[in-house]
Amino acid sequence: MTHDGTAWFGQPAVTLHPGDDDLAAKARASLIAAAGKAGAERLRAEVEADSPLAGFLVAVMALSPFLSNQIERQAALLESLFDEPVGAQLEAILARTEAMRHGEEFADSEAVLMTALRREKAALHLLIALGDLSGAFAVDDTTGWLSRFAEVSLGAAAAWILRDAHKTGKLTLADPAEPEKGSGWILLSMGKLGAHELNYSSDIDLIVLFDPDPPGLSWPDHYMIGETMARMTRRLVRVMQERTGDGYVFRTDLRLRPDPGSTPVAIPVEAALVYYEARGQNWERAAMIKAKPAAGDVEAANRFLYEMRPFIWRKHLDYAAISDVHSIKRQIHAHKGHGKIAIEGHNVKLGRGGIREIEFFVQTQQLIFGGRVPELRGRGTIAMLDELAAHGSIEPNAAKTLAGCYRFLRRVEHAIQMIGDEQTHKMPDSAEGVERVGRMLGYDGSEAFRKDLVGNLRTVENHYAALFEHEAALGDEGNLVFTGGEPDPDTVETLSRMGYARPADIWRVVSQWHMGRYRAVQSERARERLTEITPLLLKTFADSGQPDEGVIGFDRFLSGLPAGIQVFSMLQSNPRLINLMALILSAAPRLGAIITAKPLVFDGMLDPAFFSGVPKKEEQRGRLEDFLGEARAYEEVLDRLRIFAAEQRFLIGVRLLTGNLEAAEAGQAFADLADLIIEYALDAARSELAEKHGVIAGAQICVIGLGRLGSREMTAGSDLDLILLYEVEDDNIESDGQRPLAASQYFIRLTQRLTAALSAPTAEGVLYEVDFRLRPSGNKGPLATSFRSFSRYQRNEAWTWEHQALCRARTVAGDAGLRAKVETELDEILRLPRDAAKLKEDIVSMRHRLLKDKPASGIWDIKLAEGGLMDIDFIAQFLVLTGLPNGNLNGADATHIFKLSDDVLLGENDKEILAKAFSDYSAIMQIVRLCTEKGFDPETAPKGLIDRLCAAGGFPNLETMQAHMVETEGKVAEIFRAVLGDPRSGP
Numbered sequence: 001m002t003h004d005g006t007a008w009f010g011q012p013a014v015t016l017h018p019g020d021d022d023l024a025a026k027a028r029a030s031l032i033a034a035a036g037k038a039g040a041e042r043l044r045a046e047v048e049a050d051s052p053l054a055g056f057l058v059a060v061m062a063l064s065p066f067l068s069n070q071i072e073r074q075a076a077l078l079e080s081l082f083d084e085p086v087g088a089q090l091e092a093i094l095a096r097t098e099a100m101r102h103g104e105e106f107a108d109s110e111a112v113l114m115t116a117l118r119r120e121k122a123a124l125h126l127l128i129a130l131g132d133l134s135g136a137f138a139v140d141d142t143t144g145w146l147s148r149f150a151e152v153s154l155g156a157a158a159a160w161i162l163r164d165a166h167k168t169g170k171l172t173l174a175d176p177a178e179p180e181k182g183s184g185w186i187l188l189s190m191g192k193l194g195a196h197e198l199n200y201s202s203d204i205d206l207i208v209l210f211d212p213d214p215p216g217l218s219w220p221d222h223y224m225i226g227e228t229m230a231r232m233t234r235r236l237v238r239v240m241q242e243r244t245g246d247g248y249v250f251r252t253d254l255r256l257r258p259d260p261g262s263t264p265v266a267i268p269v270e271a272a273l274v275y276y277e278a279r280g281q282n283w284e285r286a287a288m289i290k291a292k293p294a295a296g297d298v299e300a301a302n303r304f305l306y307e308m309r310p311f312i313w314r315k316h317l318d319y320a321a322i323s324d325v326h327s328i329k330r331q332i333h334a335h336k337g338h339g340k341i342a343i344e345g346h347n348v349k350l351g352r353g354g355i356r357e358i359e360f361f362v363q364t365q366q367l368i369f370g371g372r373v374p375e376l377r378g379r380g381t382i383a384m385l386d387e388l389a390a391h392g393s394i395e396p397n398a399a400k401t402l403a404g405c406y407r408f409l410r411r412v413e414h415a416i417q418m419i420g421d422e423q424t425h426k427m428p429d430s431a432e433g434v435e436r437v438g439r440m441l442g443y444d445g446s447e448a449f450r451k452d453l454v455g456n457l458r459t460v461e462n463h464y465a466a467l468f469e470h471e472a473a474l475g476d477e478g479n480l481v482f483t484g485g486e487p488d489p490d491t492v493e494t495l496s497r498m499g500y501a502r503p504a505d506i507w508r509v510v511s512q513w514h515m516g517r518y519r520a521v522q523s524e525r526a527r528e529r530l531t532e533i534t535p536l537l538l539k540t541f542a543d544s545g546q547p548d549e550g551v552i553g554f555d556r557f558l559s560g561l562p563a564g565i566q567v568f569s570m571l572q573s574n575p576r577l578i579n580l581m582a583l584i585l586s587a588a589p590r591l592g593a594i595i596t597a598k599p600l601v602f603d604g605m606l607d608p609a610f611f612s613g614v615p616k617k618e619e620q621r622g623r624l625e626d627f628l629g630e631a632r633a634y635e636e637v638l639d640r641l642r643i644f645a646a647e648q649r650f651l652i653g654v655r656l657l658t659g660n661l662e663a664a665e666a667g668q669a670f671a672d673l674a675d676l677i678i679e680y681a682l683d684a685a686r687s688e689l690a691e692k693h694g695v696i697a698g699a700q701i702c703v704i705g706l707g708r709l710g711s712r713e714m715t716a717g718s719d720l721d722l723i724l725l726y727e728v729e730d731d732n733i734e735s736d737g738q739r740p741l742a743a744s745q746y747f748i749r750l751t752q753r754l755t756a757a758l759s760a761p762t763a764e765g766v767l768y769e770v771d772f773r774l775r776p777s778g779n780k781g782p783l784a785t786s787f788r789s790f791s792r793y794q795r796n797e798a799w800t801w802e803h804q805a806l807c808r809a810r811t812v813a814g815d816a817g818l819r820a821k822v823e824t825e826l827d828e829i830l831r832l833p834r835d836a837a838k839l840k841e842d843i844v845s846m847r848h849r850l851l852k853d854k855p856a857s858g859i860w861d862i863k864l865a866e867g868g869l870m871d872i873d874f875i876a877q878f879l880v881l882t883g884l885p886n887g888n889l890n891g892a893d894a895t896h897i898f899k900l901s902d903d904v905l906l907g908e909n910d911k912e913i914l915a916k917a918f919s920d921y922s923a924i925m926q927i928v929r930l931c932t933e934k935g936f937d938p939e940t941a942p943k944g945l946i947d948r949l950c951a952a953g954g955f956p957n958l959e960t961m962q963a964h965m966v967e968t969e970g971k972v973a974e975i976f977r978a979v980l981g982d983p984r985s986g987p
Contacts (some may be wrong), residue, residue: 006083009051011134013054014889016059017444018132019435023277027061028054029067034072040079060133063440066421070126077123086131089466090145091125097149098985102177113160114239117153118246124149129418130201132411133440139407140382142414147196150204153249154187155180155295157239161232170228172218174699182216185229186269186301187236189294190256190287195379197410201417201424203238203251207291208233208266211300224412229266237265251423253673255486256287259515267306278309283483286363288312289370290379313371343434343450348409348416349425350489353457355409358385359403365393381406394620398463405456412453415440428660480535486920498542506548509555510534520564529568533578538792539580546586553585553592560597580654587944588657588931590716594650597765601650614652614661617672624676634688638681638757642764645677653716653930657948663923666930670714671705677767678703678720678758679813685753689746694737696746699728702787702822703754706774710808713922713930719769720758721805724751727787727818747784774805787818787825794829801841804877806830836882840980841875847976847983859965861938862921866983867969869921871976872914878906878980910975917968923952938962 009921018024028047031054033503035044047054057078061068067640071078081089097120128145131137137145161181163169173179190205192198210229212222221226237252254265258275276284288308293301333654341352341658349355362384370376375387382403389399413425415437428434432445438449479490487507495503511532517523521530563568571577584591595601615623627644631637652669655661661669682703707721708714726747734740741749751772759770778787794806808825811819847870856865863869876897898911906914931945936947938958946958955961975982 009086009131009134014056014133014135014442015961016056016063016442017439018059018062019061019439019445023062024058027058030068030072031057031061031075034075035079036116036460038075038079040075042082043075043079056134057130059439060130063436064129064419067126067129067418070122070129074123074126077126086127086136090124090127090131091753093120093127094148094152096120097156101152101159101180101298110160110164110239113157114242114244114249115246117239117249118244121149121153121249122247125200125421126194132200132414133418135442137516139410139414142200143192143197143410147193147344150193150198150250151189151294152205154189154206154236154240157236157249158185158187158295161235161239163227165232166217169220172220174216174218178216180296180298182214183297184211184214184217184269185232185266185296185301186304187294187296188291188301188304190291192290193294194290194292195381197381199410199417199423200414201421203253204293204294204424205253205256207257207272208236208254209301209304210266210268211269211297214297214300216297226266226268230264233266258284259517259723261512261515262517269300272304273307276308279522280311281483281514281516281524282367283514285367286483289366289377292379303531303880304748312367313377341461342430342528343427343453345429346427346457347425347489348412348427349459351457352490353459353461353464354375354425355406355413356408357460361464362388369393370828382802399514400619401459402463405460408452408456409460411441412437442692464769471946480538482514482534483509487511495538498538498547499548500542500549500551506551509551510538513555513558518558518561518564520558520561520567521749523563523565526564526568529565529572533568533572536575536578537582540582541586544582544586545947549942549944550582550586553589554581557581557585557592557595573625580658582946583657584654587942587948588653589942590930590932591650591653591657594646594653598650601647614655614665615667617676620648621676624680624734626722628680634684638760639764640764641677641757642678642762642767645673645767646765648673649716656926656930659951664713665953666926667708667713667715667922670716670718671709671712674709674714674718674720674768675705675812678705678722678754681757681767682754685750685757689750689753690737692737693739693741693746693749694735696728696733696735696743699726699733699743700748700815700818701726702811702818703752704809704826705812706805706809708808710810715926717929717933719771721771721774722754722812723772723775723790723809724754724784725787725790725814725818725822726750726784727821731786744782744784744786748782751783774802776802779943785987787821791825791829794825795832800839800881801846803829803881804843804874807877807880818916830880831883833883834881839878842982843878844981847871847874847980851983857935859962859969860924860938862924862965867917867970867973867976869918869925871972872918872921875906875914875976875979906975907978910978913968913971914975917972918963920953920968924949927952937975 018027031047032044033355035041035047036417047057059070061071061269077089084092095470097117100116124145127885128137128142130144159179162171162173162183162185163176166173166176166179174182186207186209188194188207188209190207193206198204208229210225212219212225219228233254237254240249241251242248254260257263257265257267258272259279263271274426275855289312291308293306309916346352347354357461359381362381365388366376366384369391373391376391378384378387384400385394385406387401388397394402401732412427416424416427418440419436427437434450435446438446442447443449443452479488479494481491483489487504492507495506499507509850512518513521513534514527516527521527537554538547538551541547541554544550558564580593585597624641624644627639628640651668652666652673656663656666682701702725704710704723704725705720706723708718709722711718724745724747728743731743733743735743735746755770755772758767760766772781772783775781775783776790776798794802806826806829811822850870851866852866854864856868859865861868879897898906898914924936927945927949931948932941936945936949950956950958950961953961953964955964
């Protein structure tokens with residue numbers, strides 16, 4: 001006698017269509033063999049008679065490899081269904097598993113417990129699948145059975161672990177017969193398990209907490225509480241999810257706990273409460289809506305959830321919180337029904353029109369209204385749709401329609417997962433796979449299934465979009481959702497489409513901003529502002545050509561911000577600053593480091609006149625005076641000088657980077673700033689020295705600037721080459737303080753203080769690296785030199801290279817009288833008669849040694865490369881030192897010298913080549929020194945830097961620019977050889 005399935009399912013089975021006759025035949029043969037092997041004679045008879053029940057089982061096996069394997073392994077279980085239907089057997093499984101929670105039969109063996117749980121789960125899994133596919137179970141039945149078993153299996157595992165810890169002396173239970181009670185070990189189920197809506201092959205999401213001083217156990221060592229709880233939690237996870245020959249119970253995910261990247265797997269209750277109160281986000285509030293005690297100490301869990309009520313349910317939700325909830329909603333791109341939905345590969349949970357859109361709307365509405373409407377605080381999605389309709393948030397017809405779509409899509413989701421027991425929500429990528437899912441749901445072929453699936457997705461999509469019709473979109477790129485524990489697939493796809501090379505990694509970086517891990521994003525207002533600007537940030541970084549690097553750079557920027565609300569508000573109000581931020585972070589790591597360390601330098605860019613040019617030197621002097629204000633203490637003056645210099649160098653650099661300042665103008669601006677800083681640092685050093693040692697009557701001092709400071713060609717990374725001179729009426733005079741010093745010692749101390757004032761690190765950083773090695777006799781001579789000694793040395797003892805250095809010397813600070821005398825003396829020293837042949841020999845010899853001792857790293861090492869800046873400088877210095885009328889490099893670049901030179905030495909073509917080369921090299925050096933502290937390497941340079949270099953030189957691409965560099969260096973090297981000699985062959 002055959003059966004229609006009534007004894008099994010309580011009603012006739014749904015007719016399933018296997019679709020493939022060969023697969024069906026193989027399934028039938030396998031089922032007969034399995035029934036025979038298990039002694040399941042009634043089952044075998046059903047199959048041999050081709051009854052409707054047998055047809056159903058064969059179809060299931062043909063459509064699902066996973067269920068086919070389970071049916072073959074558990075044929076005896078199927079035989080028992082003739083005596084006891086599915087529902088009764090499921091209740092028996094739950095009862096046996098609950099008994100494990102209280103029994104002692106597994107006391108000595110974790111392995112036996114694991115085996116028992118897995119075998120019960122396998123039986124339950126198979127029975128639920130058959131009940132679902134047969135039509136005997138509604139969606140609520142399927143999810144309910146799965147959720148109940150998850151809770152009782154968790155309880156069984158937790159009870160066993162607690163007893164074992166008691167036996168091994170790690171803790172002492174008050175009542176080993178009731179180990180969970182009063183244990184303080186809280187296992188909160190989240191997500192679908194918390195709502196009793198568990199998927200067929202779902203992970204279970206848990207948050208594990210503990211009370212360190214619970215009533216039901218005591219600790220032999222209080223210092224080990226946290227470690228012991230963490231080990232017990234990891235053991236629980238292993239018991240639940242480790243795959244053995246019997247399978248697994250449930251994959252377990254702990255990543256919904258507070259700040260999972262930096263917290264242990266089990267967290268003290270008090271620490272969790274502090275986190276949620278101080279840093280909890282609205283998406284975490286949404287997640288906590290479904291939180292439910294799953295196992296462990298249920299009373300302690302309920303106390304925790306009671307304490308969490310003010311965090312989850314706010315009776316007086318402030319506007320910032322509402323705005324944040326809405327901004328989270330608006331991160332999801334509402335398609336409003338346009339565009340084709342591709343069935344193959346579509347994610348029925350997270351994709352357009354999917355389950356998440358229904359759940360997400362329900363939760364956001366609960367957040368907004370649940371504080372005042374207790375009826376909206378439930379965990380179930382369908383129940384809350386009904387309550388939202390009753391509350392008036394949505395139309396009753398919309399609630400009914402969405403509930404129907406929800407049930408349909410959950411059935412599709414379960415069918416997808418039943419095929420291979422995989423935690424997936426994506427439709428198969430092939431037409432054959434789509435047809436298989438449809439047949440598991442009772443469709444004969446795929447067309448009707450496709451039509452129903454698209455219809456449900458489109459219905460959800462349209463209702464969902466209607467919910468957003470009053471919301472201003474955050475962006476039109478697509479989904480940009482950065483909440484939750486796992487990357488949102490649509491967001492990853494959006495990021496990839498925008499040009500991000502590692503979209504999943506970028507998702508994780510951005511999601512950390514919303515986790516509140518950095519100080520700048522720990523306040524709710526700051527996170528709300530950041531949420532608003534995130535789409536524009538991501539689009540701007542994408543447009544920069546180096547999106548991944550831009551996000552990583554912005555992440556470094558955030559990590560260093562002491563607070564975020566001011567900066568985020570500034571960026572929100574001034575979108576142009578976001579473009580600047582993207583340019584800086586993609587092209588100029590050095591500037592990026594400055595804004596990371598001193599984010600308030602951005603303030604200077606808010607001035608409407610910022611892009612119109614650099615303030616003149618005297619205007620900068622006025623600003624510096626104002627900034628120094630009433631500062632009198634030496635250390636305070638130095639700190640304020642550092643703050644002012646850092647901001648102004650940054651602003652000069654940004655103007656240069658954006659093309660609002662030419663390279664030569666930037667060099668002058670950097671030098672003007674350095675002049676001011678040296679001047680005020682010298683004044684501070686003199687005052688500080690005078691307090692301790694007094695002053696020397698009638699003495700004057702002068703600071704000489706050399707190198708790029710002297711020629712006003714400074715870059716963002718230039719050092720200061722300085723010489724300090726002094727003049728006194730009597731060499732034997734002493735200072736007039738309580739601790740008098742001889743003149744020579746006094747001015748050495750002053751030089752040391754000036755050096756420290758400029759280069760010593762303080763809380764505000766370092767002003768400049770300072771070099772006094774160009775003084776007479778270098779490191780062998782005294783730090784400070786008298787004017788007479790300096791003059792005598794330069795006129796009688798100095799080497800050629802020292803006079804070359806003086807070609808760029810100018811006074812930058814000190815007393816006006818001595819400064820005038822020094823300027824005159826410098827000019828006269830440069831005009832001293834020299835033997836041109838000997839000068840050439842010395843210069844070529846020096847260049848030869850430099851080529852040997854400091855070879856260039858390549859053509860982009862434009863300072864040291866043969867035919868580079870050094871060759872141009874040496875040619876200009878030769879022209880100055882051979883008595884060029886009105887010619888020196890004091891405050892002027894080399895092109896000035898070439899224009900004045902005799903056409904015999906340099907023809908017009910040579911002058912043009914050198915002037916153009918100098919201009920190109922200066923532009924490259926300015927940009928490179930601004931953007932990076934290392935040299936330029938085309939292989940590793942950021943694309944933004946390459947683009948900026950090409951733009952500065954007027955080249956379409958790096959290859960063209962590089963070819964130009966090779967040609968230019970060759971021409972300059974040829975001119976050097978013609979004017980001075982060949983440095984390769986020596987002097």
